[in-house]
Amino acid sequence: MKLPIYMDNHATTPVDPRVLQAMMPYFTATFGNSASRNHSFGWEAEEAVEKARKQIASIIGATAKEIVFTSGATESNNLAIKGVAEMYAEKGNHIITAATEHKAVLDTCKRLEKDGLRVTYLPVQQNGLVDLDQLRNAITDKTILITIMYANNEIGVLQPIAEIGKMARERGVLFHTDATQAVGKVPVDVNKNNIDILSISAHKMYGPKGVGALYVRRRNPRVQLTAQIDGGGHERGMRSGTLNVPGIAGLGAACELAQKEMPEESKRLAYLRDTLKDRLLAGLDEVYINGTMEHRLPNNLNISFAYVEGESLLMGINDVAVSSGSACTSATLEPSYVLKALGAGDDLAHSSIRFGLGRFNTEEEVDYVAAKVVDVVKKLRELSPLYEMHQEGIDLTKVQWTAH
């Protein structure tokens, strides 16, 4: 077993060597611009792009023509939301999203609010899922878009996509989902779930960074987006710019591999994840799982170790790469807004660790990580005045703290 161990696969994943192999020819030998229509260099590049388009469409049950290439999921989310807001401005000015969305969605919505759009940020229940009744009540005749993520990047919970899609379709509202964490991990079907627009990223599924895609429905209904990047009119006019051919070949290969291996891989990851969870729960008291285990990505575990601060825990397991919802580890010095949205209290957000298992993690690594975390949490609890108070039977919620 090699140290350090990487268990932060929601942040990014390594490129699978088979994906890299599929990309290699397009850097040097087959380097053409896929928009060059008059020579073989261009045709070969175009062939690679069209092959990838089919591979990507296949993993989400779409057709190749419905795939628009972008630089990643952040751009995809921007294009989807701003593109709809602009294109359908005459139809309405209201967007519905959720409090636990990725910043690429939330900050895009905030930008649109400044431009005069109305945005509803649905709260989530304690299990991390949106309440369908609240969603239903939020829809008005001015609503043009519902944007709710497929799987959450921190707590891995899977939103009720089928129900949301059905509701959106019935009410004639477009449905966009940020499926960055879901595609390649769980089966996704845009038709079965009435998804109109869907964001994809390559580097979360063993593809390269800097490339992503947006699924844009062409039939029933035909979705139109106002381009956010102007230029040569590539990608059906929705996204100009010379295509990143090696990256796109990589995204395509990553999708094909993920689709083929998903049944086996998701079982293996769920087993590893559950082993990790069981070890931690057996070794420690006062441990809380954030978000429902019932509707969840197979590779995600988000746990709060009460009375222990997340950054100090990361320091103690410094040969394991994971992330924390603790304020001390965030750029903003605020604890995770996703965990806060669950309503469990800021203290549990400060104590949380996100484990993101991946294709290259082994059972031996899980054993090592579980033992190490149990050991360090115990050590830090010896240091924790809160754990001492808890053991003395003091109710910490009733203490007068000197907040600073």
Add this chain to the structure above:
Amino acid sequence: MAYSNKVLDHYNHPRNVGSLDKSDPNVGTGMVGAPECGDVMKLQVKVNPDTGVIEDAKFKTFGCGSAIASSSLATEWLRGKTVDEALEIKNTDIVNELSLPPVKIHCSVLAEDAIRAAIGDYKKKSESRPQVSTNA
């Protein structure tokens, strides 16, 4: 973010972890911070009432590595100082000793607050003591 060697040393080998008897009249206890802010420090001093010298200091901290290191360092510095000397410890001394980056300065502020709270608690106890004895 990289931690300084001194922060790592205090994190890996925290000095003077533990608790003193809160009800001891010679023990001063300071608890500062809040769980929802991500750090709580408990700092205790045991003072020789005749000399005013801090004979023992203990801490327990819920917080990041820099918060743990700041309070661990504080207990080291407190031992052997008189209560008045202890009040001269400034958060900037802790920042310099541990090479804390700007985002971690609040850890040193919290440690200074904890020192003041512990000494304040001891002083309150010692001031009320003679009154109790004369009234009795």
